[in-house]
Amino acid sequence: MDERQLRILRELGELGSVSAVADALLVTPSAISQQLRLLQSTMPVPLTERQGRRLVLTDAGQALAAAAVGVETALERARHAVQEFVGRTDAEVSVAAFHSAGAAFFPPLLHALAGPGMPRLALADEDVAQEDFPRLTRAYDLVLAHRLEHAPPWPATVAAATLLREPLDVALPAGHRLAAKRRLSPRDVAGEPWITVHDGFPVLAVIDAIAAAAGRRPHLAHRINEFAVVAEVVAAGGGIALMPRWTMRPHPDLVLRPLGGVQARRHIDVLCRPERTARTAVRTVLAELRRAAHAISRRDSGERDTGERDTGERDTERAGGSST
Template sequence: MDPRLLETLRAVGTQGGVTAAAAALHLTPSAVSQQVAVLQRETGVALTERVGRGVRLTPAGEALADAALDVAVALERARAACDAFLVEPRGTVRVSAFASAAQLLFPRLLDRMPAGIEIECADEDVAQADFAGLTDRIDLVVAHRPDGAGTWGEHVRVEPLLREPLDVAVPRDHRLADQARVQPADLDGEAWISVREGFPVSTVLAAVAAASGTDPRIVHRINDFHVAAALVAAGHGISLLPRHSFGNAAGLRLLPLTGVRAGRRIDVLLRADRAERMAVRRVLDELRQVASEIAA
């Protein structure tokens, strides 16, 4: 069996359909369907089935997709066995991160990389449930989840980087600006600038609301923390902002929260086969080192 066809079948399963798999693999939906059809002829069993207007893997398709991961891991181990004889690993490694992590990590990471490894950086800020799917087209995916959130799923390998506290950002002339820290009850009646539902920080704001016993008054939904910080500094509301990324932002005071575990976990997600590549391992090691310096 052609490993490329197996990779296509895996993507149909992990991405949830032909169209999404085509986007992840940079193919047309027709090409994806044709490749799956070739595999079906080779195996003699149905690998996909219709569900509404889309398709999903049959039990046979899921079994073959699971076996395809073992094939991909074996191929990468074979390549790594040869790479081990190089003085330095070589290759291109694609790395994505959500915007604030990209600002925090990418400049330091690029400064540290040796000759021979080329890093392609991209900013990818998606809903929490969609981060794992990015690993079908990106080698290392920097993702975030709130404290206490569940795992990323069984299809990806997870490498923890750091925990970043989320503080309450207020303007410097705000009534709470001189306090060392705040409690959820202190924030009753405030106008909030929050991210859209489904993104990690929204879960933390929900915990603040539960602790205070009142629903937050959300006046703006802004996913870009830089825009949120500018609005806070201008007096148009308060927000939850990551401490390492915005601790020195002009016009703001970041106040730690008590009574609520307010923070986000920053992890690197990758597929098991990509984890075998020497260049990917080297970049992951450097990301860990950068995160350790930031946390310190």
């Protein structure tokens, strides 16, 4: 049985004829009769009987019609509860991010949504390989994910929007011989010992591109995903590394230099299951993520303009703070 069939039975008990029910529900009498037959097929006893030319409810039919009132009431309460849930502005919204995105986006989110009536954030770090991010949308409302510029798109099962297209620069110790150059080429860096990420993370594909462009395989000295650790290892002379330009905290002993000759850029995308965006609170958090991304890119643009006038120092002497 379904809600529509129960309502028809209830209306039949109140209105007294199939034609009257059809008029009330704006359907044909044959459609009403068909639904009554389908309902009857699920019951072990007759629900209706003929009295002359009229179809009336049996005792069992009257009992089920009375129960239908409770069913409709419960369903209406359920609909109201869903509408209230969808429309609540202060509902909890769970957000997961890989480490460097969390470091960049979590603080502005917390500040922007701190007032009364705002969504309640439940933040989590999830540093996974690119292919595993879509699965996280089962557990979280919004997922900040990374992928390279020309990587395959996310699967159609998730909704995706790009927040940032972030350059990946070469991080060097401040006293490194290459730090005097404003821009580096694959040949400049291919012979250096590298600190890079584990398999499955987008930075590694850029290392492969450097190898192809330079015609030699770089030496991968260390495999470290956490950029805070990478920054310290670079500063200590353990090698050079690729680090994101924008989602970074300053490190006094490092310089960043842009890399030419290869595509060295990653996307920071926000993923979710499409139905999650029906919630007002989720849409509010999405809007704040976009505002934060805009602020990050505008801030960096201003710094780069100044850095170009000052031989690149202000832009490129930034590194540190978070993982892929």
